[in-house]
Amino acid sequence: MNTNRPLDELGFPAVVISRLLESDFVSTDDVQNLQPAELGSATGLSLKESAEVVRLVSATSISEPQDVLQIIEDESDIPHIVTFCEAIDTLLGGGIPLRAITEISGTPGIGKTQMCLQVCVSVQVPVSVGGVGGQALFIDTEGSFTSSRIKDMASHAVHHVQSISTDNPDAATFTVESILKGIHYFRCHNYIEVLAVIRHLPTLLQSHPNIRLVVIDSVAFHFRHDFSDNVARTGLLCQMTHSLIQLAGSHNLAVIVTNQMTTKIENSGSSQLVAALGETWGHCPTLRLSLHWQHHIRVATLIKAPHIRTSSVNFQVTVAGIRDISSGSVTQNMAEAQNSKKRKWTSDDS
Incomplete structure (x- = not known):
C-alpha cells in the first residue's frame, strides 16, 4: 500500500504549507525519518511547528496490517x-x-x-x-x-x-x-x-x-x-x-x-x-x-x-x-x- 501523500492534504496552516513547499518538502515521503530540529533548520519553521508536522506525517504513514501467513512467506x-x-x-x-x-x-x-x-x-x-x-x-x-x-x-x-x-x-x-x-x-x-x-x-x-x-x-x-x-x-x-x-x-x-x-x-x-x-x-x-x-x-x-x-x-x-x-x-x-x-x-x- 502506497502511503505517500501530498503535505497540503494534511490540514496544516497555510503559512506552514508555504514554508514546506518553498523548501521542496512536497509529500510525506520527503519528511519521513527527519527529526523536528532537522525539519525546522531546513524550512525555518519553529520547533513546535516542525514537531507537529513530523507527528502528523508519522500518523499518516501507518500502513495496512499484514496477515501472519504473508509475513511467514x-x-x-x-x-x-x-x-x-x-x-x-x-x-x-x-x-x-x-x-x-x-x-x-x-x-x-x-x-x-x-x-x-x-x-x-x-x-x-x-x-x-x-x-x-x-x-x-x-x-x-x-x-x-x-x-x-x-x-x-x-x-x-x-x-x-x-x-x-x-x-x-x-x-x-x-x-x-x-x-x-x-x-x-x-x-x-x-x-x-x-x-x-x-x-x-x-x-x-x-x-x-x-x-x-x-x-x-x-x-x-x-x-x-x-x-x-x-x-x-x-x-x-x-x-x-x-x-x-x-x-x-x-x-x-x-x-x-x-x-x-x-x-x-x-x-x-x-x-x-x-x-x-x-x-x-x-x-x-x-x-x-x-x-x-x-x-x-x-x-x-x-x-x-x-x-x-x-x-x-x-x-x-x-x-x-x-x-x-x-x-x-x-x-x-x-x-x-x-x-x-x-x-x-x-x-x-x-
Whole structure:
C-alpha cells in the first residue's frame, strides 16, 4: 500500500504549507525519518511547528496490517549472502541475511574483520550461481581494512565460482577486478564521521543501487572511546540502528557491524567476556554472532536470532578466506591461537 501523500492534504496552516513547499518538502515521503530540529533548520519553521508536522506525517504513514501467513512467506523469501563456510551458513539459516543487522563480536584476532572482508567478496557472487550479485560498502573505524587481503580472497572466490560454472556467462564476468571495483570504502576517524556516512547512505544508495551489503568495522571503536555519557551514547546508537534497519529493508541489503568485547563483573565477583556497548545495544541487531577460541579452534556461536536455534560451529581462516574446518587444519589453528596469545601478552606488557 502506497502511503505517500501530498503535505497540503494534511490540514496544516497555510503559512506552514508555504514554508514546506518553498523548501521542496512536497509529500510525506520527503519528511519521513527527519527529526523536528532537522525539519525546522531546513524550512525555518519553529520547533513546535516542525514537531507537529513530523507527528502528523508519522500518523499518516501507518500502513495496512499484514496477515501472519504473508509475513511467514516474506521471511522465507529473504536472500542470504554465503560466507564460503558451509557450517556458518547453515548456522545462520543460509548465510548473512538481507534486510537485517548482523553483529559479529569477539576478541582481537579471532576473525571478525576477516569475516567482513569475506562477505564483501561473496556478496558479489552472481545470482545465477546462487549469490545475490550485489556490491559492498565498508565503513572502517579501526584501520583494519586490507586491500591485499581482499585481493587474495577475491582470487580464490573467482577460481571457485568459475570452476563450478564453466558454461555460465555470468561466472566469466566475476573477476578479481570486478570484485575490487564492487567494494566502496570509507575510513572514519571519529563517531561524527560514522554518523555522517550513515546520514549520507540514502543518497549513496541512489547512485549505487547494486549495494547489497553495508559493513561497519567496528561499531564499538569510536562509541566506546569518544563518549563518557553512556545514556547519550546509547541514544545515538539506537538512532543509528533505526536508520540502518530502515535502509536494510527499503533497499534490500544486509548490514554487518562488528563489536569488541569487554569484561562484565557479576554480583558474585566472577567475571566473563561479553560484547561491548551494554545490554540496550544488545537488542538492536537482528542477529548476534560471537566468535571465540575453544581448544585452539575458532568457534562461531549464534547467541541471538529470530526463528533460529542457538548453537555453535567450528570454522577457520585460511589464505582463501573463511572456510569449513578440517582435521588437517587443527595444527594450524593451534599455532595461530598461540601466536595470538603471544601478541596479546606482548601488547599487555608494553
